[in-house]
Amino acid sequence: MSAERPRSPSINDVAELANVSYQTVSRVLNNHPNVKASTRAKVQAAIDQLGYSPNSAARTLVTGRSRILGVITLDVDNVDGLPPMYGIERRARDHGYFVSTATLDRVTRASMRAAVDQLAEQRVAGMVVIVPTEAASDAMASLPPGLPLVLIEGEPGRGIATAAVDQQAGARRATEHLLELGHETVFHVRGLSDWMQTQDRISGWRGALAAAGREAPMPLAGDWTARSGYEAGLMLARIPELTAVFAGNDDMALGILLALSERGLRVPEDVSVVGFDDGTAPGYYNPPLTTVRQDFTTVGRRAxxxxxxxxxxxxxxxERFVSEPELIVRKSTAPVRAQRR
Amino acid sequence: MSAERPRSPSINDVAELANVSYQTVSRVLNNHPNVKASTRAKVQAAIDQLGYSPNSAARTLVTGRSRILGVITLDVDNVDGLPPMYGIERRARDHGYFVSTATLDRVTRASMRAAVDQLAEQRVAGMVVIVPTEAASDAMASLPPGLPLVLIEGEPGRGIATAAVDQQAGARRATEHLLELGHETVFHVRGLSDWMQTQDRISGWRGALAAAGREAPMPLAGDWTARSGYEAGLMLARIPELTAVFAGNDDMALGILLALSERGLRVPEDVSVVGFDDGTAPGYYNPPLTTVRQDFTTVGRRAxxxxxxxxxxxxxxxERFVSEPELIVRKSTAPVRAQRR
DNA sequence: AGAAGAGTTGTGAACGACCACAATGCTGTT
DNA sequence: AACAGCATTGTGGTCGTTCACAACTCTTCT
Incomplete structure (x- = not known):
């Protein structure tokens, strides 16, 4: 039953059909200048007729270079697919590269190592790592040292190129915005604690509060999901002096919005809320969310x-590329009003 | 300046170091039974010492099989990354396969063809196509005929295996739910018109209305985004007899929720809203959204x-796998109340 | 006309692995 | 002691492509 699928035509089949040597076909394939136009046409015709497509494995083998870009990224439930966000494949393809992905379900040294091995086996020409946790930056040490590498949203330094949004600046702007509106202090719901973004956003928020001479309350722990935001929101609703919240991301802000509303607190009249990320949805939360927009496109392109x-x-x-995020002011933030309860 | 990165160690280097022939190393690599334990250990030690990793290009070349799974999918702004949703890479890896992705920015015959060529060049062992538009199913005709292929959310038939959620059943359940609550009719905001899901959800909705002897109003045109849902919502809010809306997806439902709220219509007291998809967010919309949950995990696994x-x-x-979606009833739907205005 | 030189085409080797088969070593039986 | 038979290891060929170099074919100039 198991039919042998015939091997696809090789450069030799093309050569034979076109009555030239395999080398001439190779030259046509690689656009070498010194091929007579008529020969080139003849070869091209044979290629089309056979439906020939070059075998990248053979090419890789002999050249030692693979035209494959490896991508290491997370595959966890809480988080959307990262590489598409950055348009990695599209850009790679524009430059004639393939993309092979290795995903991590947990970020451990062992799983990082496995992902790296997987890509090493394919002799990738370079790697993009989109694993925004501190553990990832450590694990980079185990990589083949000369291999081209860019970390997206990773820790700068250690001789590794990074492309990232300036998370601290974004968090600072968000917090300043709330302070400028007259809020006495700003509460924070953070994301998963081992993420770079979590740490950076916390320090941006802390920095802005400190600069204004305010004390930072303890951040509430979230895990990026709306559910965790909701729970944090229920907690925040118990705090009488609450007037402003900076959420670690938009999903959590969504949950906070719901919790506050269920507790009879109006946004923005009673409490102002700011998120972080900005995709297509937050502009249509109820109320539309003030948030910090990250330019993933530019980060991906530069990476x-x-x-x-x-x-x-x-x-x-x-090398280091930093993209400045932009505060998008919508309706979830407003000046403080005198008294709340 | 351009340092020549040395080639990685080959099977021969390992053989030399271990004082055996390359064939013995190959046997160790492929777990052949007839290798003396002591030899195996010796070889393994050499492998570890050199940090040797097999060259998949060479392996592919000689065996003619590539252990690469190709994935063709969309890369458009409105839509999240599809392959991660289905856990494609994780599952492929569990079976010892790599994943190479080709994305489409527009679904045309030419772009499909380009994606297929890109994967063909890599001699993928099989392809998963996650391009849920009708044009995609057509374009499948141009594929190498024997090549293993599964369409996720594609049109069944034509000798092609498909794995999909039963969109019609989901839409029917959503609509029936609203009718059971006493709503006279159900308005619909559809997604992008050339998507399979759009057509299927429309016919599920129509079917349920027809079965109840109601006439289907003309669906409003959306594009899956919250923005388009918002605009459709503003339109719907002008219709006095509006009491129930079935949105083509949750993002559009979000926009509808906001528009209705801005027009002073309460959900679910005045209008009931149902969405479709269900991720982590819709349970935390305000109000939490009644929606149809799709089991992407199972679909991905079966595919x-x-x-x-x-x-x-x-x-x-x-072959055909169909997953039954599940109606998740939350707070955005309620029985009709006598009079609205 | 002949030679230099450019343009064009062909030949042999190599990349790193697997497969088929050959050769060797070892065990046990008669 | 010799031989069968199995376990273990080695050898040559091959996959499809590129690279380095050799060889051939025209021009063009002297």
Missing amino acids: IEMLLEQIAHGTRYE | IEMLLEQIAHGTRYE
Whole structure:
């Protein structure tokens, strides 16, 4: 029953049909200049007729370079797919590269190692790592040292190139915005504690409060989900002096919005809420959410550019791209009003 | 400046170090039974010492099989990354396969063709296509005919295996739910018109209305985004007899919720709203959204299983997996009340 | 006309692994 | 002691492509 699918046509089949040597076909394939136009046409015709497509494995084998970009990323329930957000595949393809993905369900040294091995086996030309936890940056140490590498949203330093949004600046702007509206202090619901973004947003928020001479209350612990935001929101609703919340991301802000509403607190009249991320939805929360917009597109583009430069250069090197996030003011924030209860 | 990164160690380097032939190393690599335990250990030690990792390109070349699964999917702004949702990479890896992705920014015959060529070049062992538009199913015709293939959320038939959620059943349940609550009729905001889901959800909704002897109003046109839902919501709010809406997805439902609220209509007291998809957020909309939950996990698992069966079998064949969605009743739906205005 | 030189095409080797088969070592039986 | 038979290891060929170099074919100039 198991039919042998015939191997696809090779460069030799094309050569035979076109009555030239395999090398000439190879030259046509690689756009070498010194091929007579008529020969080129003849070969092209044979290629089309056979439906020939070059075998990238053979090519990789002989050249030692693979035109595959490896992507290591998370595959966890709480979080959306990261690589599509950054448009990684599209950009790679524009430069003639394939993308092979390795995902992590947990971020441990062992799982990082497994992902790296998986990509190493494919002799990828370079790697993009989108694993925004501190553990990931450590694990980078185990990588083949010369291999081109860019970390998206990872810790800068250690000779590794990074492309990231300035999380601290974003969190600072969000907090300042609330302070400018006259809020005495700003409460914070943080994301998963081992994420880079969580730490950076906390310090941006702390920094803004400190600069205004306010004390930072203890952040509430969330896990990026709306559910955790909801629970934090129920907690916050018990605090009489609550007037402003900075949520670690928009999903949690959504949960907070619901919890406050259930507890009879109006946003923004009683409490102002700011989120972080901004996709297509937050502008249509009820009320539309003031949030910090991250420019994933630019980060993705620069990351790929940096990686390709390293590949062209034949070596890894440190470089740092930082994108400035933008505060998007919508209806979930307003000046404090005198008294709340 | 351009340092030549040395090639990684090959099977020969390992053989030399371990004082055996390369074939013995190969046997160790592939777990052949007839290798003396002491030899195996010696080889393994050499492998570890050199940090050797097999070259998948060489392996592919000689065996003719590639252990790469190709994924063709969309890369458009309105839509989240699809493959992570289905857990494609994780499952593939569990079975020893790599995943290479090709994305489409527009679904045209040409772009499909380009994606297919890209994967063909890598001699993928099989393909998963997650492009839920009708055009995609057509374009499948251009694929190498024997190549194992599974369509996720694609049109069944034509000898192609498919794994999908029963969209019609989901839409029917959603609509029946509203009718059971006493609503006279149910308005619908559809998604992008060329998507399979859009058509199926429309016919499920129509079917339920017809079965109840109601006439289906004309669906409003959305594009899956909250923004388009918001605009449709503003339109719906002008209709005096509006009491129930079935939104094509949750994002649009979010926009509808906001629009209705801005127009002074309460959900669910004045209008009931049902969505479709169910991720982590809709349970925390205000009010929490009644919606239809799709089991992406099972669909993804079955899709990969089907694909691997085809690969083992050495041929493509038709098979059909349908997952039954589940209505999740939350607070956005309630029985009609006598009079609205 | 002949030679230099550019343009064009062909040949042999190599990349790293697996497969089929051959060769060797070891065990046990008669 | 010799041989069958199994376990273990080694050898040559191959996959499809590129690279380095050799060889051939035209021009063009002297």
